[in-house]
Amino acid sequence: MSHAPEESAVSPARTEGIQKFFHERLGLEVLAGLAAKKLVPIHRSTHFYFLGGMALFLFIVQIISGVLLSLYYKPSPDQAFESVQAFMTEVDFGWLIRSVHSWAANLLIGILFLHLLTAYMMRAYHRPRELTWVSGILLLLLFMAFGFSGYLLPWNQLAFFATRVGTALVGVVPVVGPDLLLLARGGENVTGDTLSRFYALHVAILPLLTLGMLGFHLFMVQQHGMSIPERDLRRYGGRQQIPTMPFVPDFLLRDAVGWYLALGLLAALAALFPWELGEKADPFGSAPEGIKPEWYFLFMFQALKQLPGHILGMEGEMLGTLFFGGVGLVVLVVPFLDRGPRSRHVLNILATAAVLFFIVMTAWGYFDKNSLRLILGASLSLGSLALTIPFTNRGTRSRSVLWLLGTLAFCLLMVGLLWELTL
Amino acid sequence: MEDKCDKLDTCDNCPRRSWLFRMLVGMNLATVASLLYPVLRFLKPRRSTSSGAFQVVAPLRVNQLRPDEEGNWPAPFEFAGKPCILVRTLDGEVKAFNAVCTHTDCTVKFRPQEGDIYCSCHGGVYDINGRNVAGPPPRPLESFKVNLRGKPGQEEIIVSRA
Known part of the structure; x- marks a missing residue:
């Protein structure tokens, strides 16, 4: 009985000692000071600030699942497909880890597109944040390169022909095209050398570039603070008047909700729709239909x-x-x-x-049936229109236009659904 | 009862808030555990692809068990995923050992001149019966049973677990 108060008296002192040990050696008070000072403005577009955090979270998922996959993957034309097949069937949860990696890649690109669109609409690129924008675009290109190089690694039919077609596009660039093609493929054709190159790109070169660029991007965000849309600045009458919340813990906890959402979506997609492997690539066969x-x-x-x-x-x-x-x-x-x-x-x-071009082309290319194309196109349009709501005011002409377009997209969606269900 | 707190870390007087905070921590721990579980299972190697064969016919016949022109004894061969070494005593008896050194997992070799089995990694020496006689090895080599079959002088060598 007499022990209890003594113990509880000792333990805070000990944790304090441990804290002091690390503070002295790591200079943590600098970080703590930064964290305490970091404020996030609250306005109508605050929700868009979560997209960057979600992308970062998915990138971390990609690093972990990618490292795990590399434990079993063998980058050679004779073994790549077989090694993927083997760990998907013989290793516990192998199918899940691969499915998570593939789905997270797609979600990541999707979130980056949204991040790009909303950053554009918030004009988050204006002085002095130009370099934040430039590094963001370069990051998007890097992640698309991740997607392209990773696509070849399982060495299946789809991957093989996608790589043939994709690298051929590089070859048509005037003057330097043929040399770029050789550089990209590691030879005139897509062979085992291409696979080695893409593997090196995917697991060494791109990660290093991305980590550097990401560090720069985050440093820039830290350096300039969050960008506030002009309309909200006007509404509150200046940067000083705008309400804020501390980054730690208020915004971080909200961020965590975003990560949980991303994690839940990812887990559901990966488990319910496992990523398929397809057939092994046949370098001398014809391209499969519907590629x-x-x-x-x-x-x-x-x-x-x-x-x-x-x-x-x-x-x-x-x-x-x-x-x-x-x-x-x-x-x-x-x-x-x-x-x-x-x-x-x-x-x-x-x-x-x-954006319209992207929506039309994607909807057109994704489905063979016109009704499904209409449904996809109308849904994507509705989604993009919804993003612009925080940037228009109630009762203004732009809001009326938004309603008009939204109604139009909704009607098209209904037409598509009816068409699909009745015919 | 006043239940007003500004910070999460001063929860002593706010039972509701500290309960919520504990729930949050617990939920996060549960998430981490549910993520770690498949990862740990994934790290477990898949079942061995080598056969757990009980016996094997050696790729050498008895008359091939002699040093080549450079004085090297025939290399070990695979038996159930491990290297297996064949030796021949002076009176012609064939013996088979698991060629994995009992010290640190190197593969040993037979030295016909010295009449011993030697491990190049740390200089461990076994005699022709597989007993560790010098150097660091702590235990004798695992020995296998040998049966000969066929025409005398060029019999097939069948190695099996004792």
């Missing part, structure tokens, strides 16, 4: 399919590839193109066109 890339490359694939062989004396494919390269470049330098209300207006029209 198409991952959804995030689909808009390019579908658009390039529509181009004729020759346009104005140039090869259609070359023109298409250059066009998408140009679009990418424009997206990269958006902060430097936004030089006032007029240029911003042009940029907004271009951005709307780009």
Whole structure:
């Protein structure tokens, strides 16, 4: 009985001692000070701040599941497919870990697209955050490269032909194309050397670049604080007046809810829809029917399919590839193109066109049936329109336009559903 | 009862809040556990792909059990996933041992000149009966049963577990 108070008296002193030990040696008070000072503004678009955290969470999932997969994977044309097949069937939860890795990759790209769109709409790229935007776009490109290189690794039919087609696009770039093609494939054809290259890219080169770029991106965010949309700044009358919450623990706990949502979605998708392996690649066989890339490359694939062989004396494919390269470049330098209300207006029209193009091409390429295409397209449109709600005010003309477009998309969705259910 | 707290770490006077906080910590721990479980199971190696064979016919016949031109004894062969070494005593008896050194898992070799079994990694020496006679090995080599079959002089060697 007499022990109890003594023990409880000792234990806080001991934890204090341990805390002091680490504080002295690691300089934790600097971090603690930073954490205490970090504030997150509260306004109508605060929810969009969670997307970056969710992407980061999924990236961590990718690192862990990727490292686990590498324990059993063998990067050679003779063994790659067999090794994946073996750990999916013989190792406990092998199918689940692979499924998580594939699904998380797709979710990650999806969230990055949303992060990009919302950052654009919040104009989070304006001075002094230009480099945050540029590093973000480069990160998106890196993650798309992750997706492309990882797709080949199981060495199945789909992967093989997707890589043939994808690397061929590099080859049509003027002047340097043929050399780039050799560099990408490690030879004239997609062979075991390509597999080794893509493996090195996927597990060593891209992770190093990504960690560096991500560190820079997060440092920039830390350096400048959260960007606040102009309309909310105006509403509250300046940065000082806007309500805030501390990052630790208020925002972090809300962030954790975002991670839980992502985790739950990921677990459900991975367990209910296990990622398929398909058939082993046959380098000399014909491409299987209905072949198409991952959804995030689909808009390019579908658009390039529509181009004729020759346009104005140039090869259609070359023109298409250059066009998408140009679009990418424009997206990269958006902060430097936004030089006032007029240029911003042009940029907004271009951005709307780009999103519409993405939706139409993706819906068109994803399904063979028109009804399903309509459903997908209308749903994606509704989703994108919903994102713009925080940026319009009740009773204004822009809100009316938003309602009009939303109603139109909803009607199209209903038409698609009726069509699908009745025919 | 006042139940007002500003910080999570000063929960002593707020039973409701400390209960919620414990629930949060517990839920997170449960999540971590449910994530760790499949990961740990995944780390467990799959079942061995080598056969657990009880006996094997050696790839050598008795008349091939002699040093080559450079004085090297025939290399060990696989028996149930482990290297197996064959030796021949001076009076012609064939013996088979698990060639894994009992010290640190290297593979031993037979030295016909010295008439012993030697491990190059740390200089362990076994005699021709597999007994550890010098160096660091703590135990004798595992020995297998040998049966000969066929024409005298070039019999097949059948190695089996004792």
